[in-house]
Amino acid sequence: MDVLMALSDSIAVLHEGKLIADGPPEAISKNQEVQTAYFGGGSSHG
Amino acid sequence: MAEPLLQVEGIHTHIGKHHILQGVSFEVYAGEVTVLLGRNGAGKTTTLRSVMGLLPPSQGRILFENRAIHHMKPFDIARLGIGFVPEDRGLFNLLTVEENFRVAMLQEAKKSQERLEFILDVFPDLKKFWKAKAGVLSGGQKQMLAIARPLVNEKHPFAH
Numbered sequence: 001m002d003v004l005m006a007l008s009d010s011i012a013v014l015h016e017g018k019l020i021a022d023g024p025p026e027a028i029s030k031n032q033e034v035q036t037a038y039f040g041g042g043s044s045h046g
Numbered sequence: 047m048a049e050p051l052l053q054v055e056g057i058h059t060h061i062g063k064h065h066i067l068q069g070v071s072f073e074v075y076a077g078e079v080t081v082l083l084g085r086n087g088a089g090k091t092t093t094l095r096s097v098m099g100l101l102p103p104s105q106g107r108i109l110f111e112n113r114a115i116h117h118m119k120p121f122d123i124a125r126l127g128i129g130f131v132p133e134d135r136g137l138f139n140l141l142t143v144e145e146n147f148r149v150a151m152l153q154e155a156k157k158s159q160e161r162l163e164f165i166l167d168v169f170p171d172l173k174k175f176w177k178a179k180a181g182v183l184s185g186g187q188k189q190m191l192a193i194a195r196p197l198v199n200e201k202h203p204f205a206h
Contacts, residue, residue: 007079012072014084014093019070028083038085 005029013038049112051076052097052128057106057116059096066092067103091133098130099123125152129196135188139181143172143191146180150195158198165194 004011005025013021013028015037021028028034050073059067067089074080082090095101097108099120108116115123124130138146151158166173169190175183180191 004081004083008081009075009078011081011083014070014082014088014090016087017066017068017070017089017092019072022072034083038083 048075050074051111053107053109054093054097055107055109057093057096057103057108059092059101059103061092061101067096069106071106094130097123098128127199129199131192131196135192137180137188137192137195140179142177142179143183144176146191146195147198150198152199157200161198161200165197169194 005028008025010023011021011025011028012019013031013034020037021031021034023031052074054070054072056069056071057067058065058069070089070093072080072082082093084090092101096103096116099115099118099122103116106116107114110123110126110128113126115126138149141149147162171187172190172194175187180188183191
């Protein structure tokens with residue numbers, strides 16, 4: 001994940017066919033919805 | 047800010063009865079690395095296949111250099127300069143490394159030759175196995191060939 005953050009200029013995050021975030025890596029890494037969807041935890045994690 | 051190279055605007059894509067992409071939008075700018083991130087089944091592959099015309103969207107638009115491409119055939123999209131590295135690499139295992147490059151060349155020979163020289167400097171293993179069948183390469187070498195092949199057209203690679 002660190003490599004991906006270092007190499008990318010922008011990241012678009014998909015979850016269940018929908019875009020949930022789009023922006024520079026530093027913003028994406030702090031995005032709560034991304035953390036829930038991608039790393040698990042929270043009510044939306046299925 | 048410069049104009050985006052690729053604009054994906056609210057695309058919906060179905061596979062059979064399954065509604066896979068549900069309004070996906072993002073932009074890609076020249077010279078930048080844009081990552082599609084998501085868990086298994088999130089829609090990353092479907093997004094790339096939609097852009098390439100392999101799974102045309104039922105709604106929304108895809109623009110490349112301000113030109114609508116979402117109704118175009120994959121081979122016409124490729125000729126615009128969008129290179130695609132499929133997940134399974136899509137190599138012709140019974141053709142040589144050289145022949146795999148030759149079938150991918152979409153531009154004049156001189157330009158392709160210049161690009162080839164650059165690529166073989168970056169991936170010297172491919173030069174070493176130039177006349178070998180792609181099927182006998184190691185996994186890493188096959189991946190090099192899959193990534194290098196669309197670069198021969200000097201345009202806009204798209205990796206998976």
